[in-house]
Amino acid sequence: MRRYALIITLVGCTNNEPQYVTCAPMGPAGGDKCTIEAFADSALPDQSGSLHVPVKPDSAWRSTDRDRRAELQMLVDPSVTVPIYRLEHYDLSVEWQVTNLDSAPGTFYVDLNGANEEVAYDPSLIDIDPTDDEEPPAPPLAGAIPIDIGPNGTVQGVFREDQLVEAAIDLEQMTRGGFNPFRAMLTVSKNDEAFTPLLGGAEIPRIAWRQLVRVDIVFRPDRHMQLEFNLRVREQVEVIHEKGLNAPGGEIVIYDPPDYVYTP
Amino acid sequence: MRLLMTRSLVILIALAGTAQARPASTGFFAEGGLGAVTFLPPRTSDAAVGPEMEIRIGRDIASWFSFGIVIAASSHEATVPPPPEHEWFQVYRGAGDVRLGTRADSIAFFVEGGAGVAMFSSNVLEKVMVVEPGEQFSIEFHAGGGLEYQLENRHYAFGLAVNAFLAPQFDAIMAIDSRLYLRYTYGGG
Numbered sequence: 001m002r003r004y005a006l007i008i009t010l011v012g013c014t015n016n017e018p019q020y021v022t023c024a025p026m027g028p029a030g031g032d033k034c035t036i037e038a039f040a041d042s043a044l045p046d047q048s049g050s051l052h053v054p055v056k057p058d059s060a061w062r063s064t065d066r067d068r069r070a071e072l073q074m075l076v077d078p079s080v081t082v083p084i085y086r087l088e089h090y091d092l093s094v095e096w097q098v099t100n101l102d103s104a105p106g107t108f109y110v111d112l113n114g115a116n117e118e119v120a121y122d123p124s125l126i127d128i129d130p131t132d133d134e135e136p137p138a139p140p141l142a143g144a145i146p147i148d149i150g151p152n153g154t155v156q157g158v159f160r161e162d163q164l165v166e167a168a169i170d171l172e173q174m175t176r177g178g179f180n181p182f183r184a185m186l187t188v189s190k191n192d193e194a195f196t197p198l199l200g201g202a203e204i205p206r207i208a209w210r211q212l213v214r215v216d217i218v219f220r221p222d223r224h225m226q227l228e229f230n231l232r233v234r235e236q237v238e239v240i241h242e243k244g245l246n247a248p249g250g251e252i253v254i255y256d257p258p259d260y261v262y263t264p
Numbered sequence: 265m266r267l268l269m270t271r272s273l274v275i276l277i278a279l280a281g282t283a284q285a286r287p288a289s290t291g292f293f294a295e296g297g298l299g300a301v302t303f304l305p306p307r308t309s310d311a312a313v314g315p316e317m318e319i320r321i322g323r324d325i326a327s328w329f330s331f332g333i334v335i336a337a338s339s340h341e342a343t344v345p346p347p348p349e350h351e352w353f354q355v356y357r358g359a360g361d362v363r364l365g366t367r368a369d370s371i372a373f374f375v376e377g378g379a380g381v382a383m384f385s386s387n388v389l390e391k392v393m394v395v396e397p398g399e400q401f402s403i404e405f406h407a408g409g410g411l412e413y414q415l416e417n418r419h420y421a422f423g424l425a426v427n428a429f430l431a432p433q434f435d436a437i438m439a440i441d442s443r444l445y446l447r448y449t450y451g452g453g
Binding site for chain 1: 351387390
């Protein structure tokens with residue numbers, strides 16, 4: 001019996017095969033949107049789509065995984081909260097394809113934003129400097145690169161796992177560290193082990209950083225185009241539901257936290 | 265003269281017999297093979313041909329009948345409509361089977377068939393509805409045949425086998441598994 005348990009454990013430990021998550025209109029996250037058709041004059045929210053990570057509630061985790069949060073909480077400063085869904089739990093990447101529905105060449109931008117279990121990041125709501133009318137708009141968590149596309153052509157791309165780790169950390173630095181969005185985006189933090197909030201307080205170590213639980217895509221084409229995207233989730237700890245967003249209600253948690261409010 | 269010819273013919277018939285097949289061991293055996301797995305229509309466009317490894321162990325009950333268990337793994341690029349693109353998945357199979365065969369000198373011919381379990385490593389084919397959400401396992405049936413060349417060493421043989429397998433839970437996906445293998449038979453019988 002012990003031998004079988006060992007085999008099952010070994011198989012479980014090595015099983016971090018990717019799971020491809022796409023929209024499930026009949027599931028608990030029925031409002032998610034994975035296909036964005038937009039024009040040059042489209043505006044939010046027509047330009048945007050969201051996809052939730054199908055995370056299981058911690059009550060459905062293995063007890064050892066659930067207990068780890070309390071163990072980690074003992075290791076950090078009492079003022080630092082160890083989140084439920086952490087960077088160590090899973091890796092995310094976003095794969096997308098853009099189709100130019102126009103017979104002329106064009107250019108588009110694909111911006112990536114997102115939310116963790118506490119806060120969502122929407123750069124369109126952020127005013128970096130209210131006194132400056134010509135201030136640049138707040139940056140997205142990733143993307144904002146012009147990409148050319150031929151007439152009726154298609155272009156595929158991906159936001160890699162390391163880019164989404166960086167995005168999750170940038171969101172933490174802004175919301176828990178008080179970093180300016182530009183500073184957070186323009187510094188590479190994916191290999192950092194901790195950061196100290198600018199407004200004071202205890203250092204927040206990497207083990208207490210939140211992972212994204214929702215990915216938001218903003219698609220900005222200069223003519224009629226369509227973007228399709230999906231999530232690729234690679235779990236390191238069993239916190240992702242195997243049925244993805246098709247899981248029955250109650251077996252996954254859909255987080256739609258309040259938007260981050262920037263205070264200059 | 266006629267008598268001489270008749271006697272010669274009788275002696276020839278008396279000495280002649282059926283050709284003896286090359287000696288081959290029977291008993292416990294192990295096979296290791298390399299090959300390729302190709303999905304059949306209508307799923308050919310959803311996954312590319314992929315390399316395969318297979319191991320089979322079993323027991324010869326007689327020179328013409330054996331049973332065994334087989335485990336196999338193959339790796340394929342998913343060619344579903346993007347996204348995703350350039351993503352690979354693996355198919356793992358484990359089954360029990362029987363093999364019936366006959367030998368003509370150094371060449372043996374066989375047919376085999378069995379049933380077991382197939383597993384897809386990821387849900388990348390969910391997009392084309394080969395797998396349902398959360399589905400990872402299917403019953404698997406396979407059948408096929410092949411030929412085997414017996415080396416002069418009675419324990420060793422090379423073989424070529426072609427099997428078709430069917431996984432009903434994976435939208436009844438079918439594939440052809442073709443492989444070259446080396447067989448070692450432990451027994452001396």
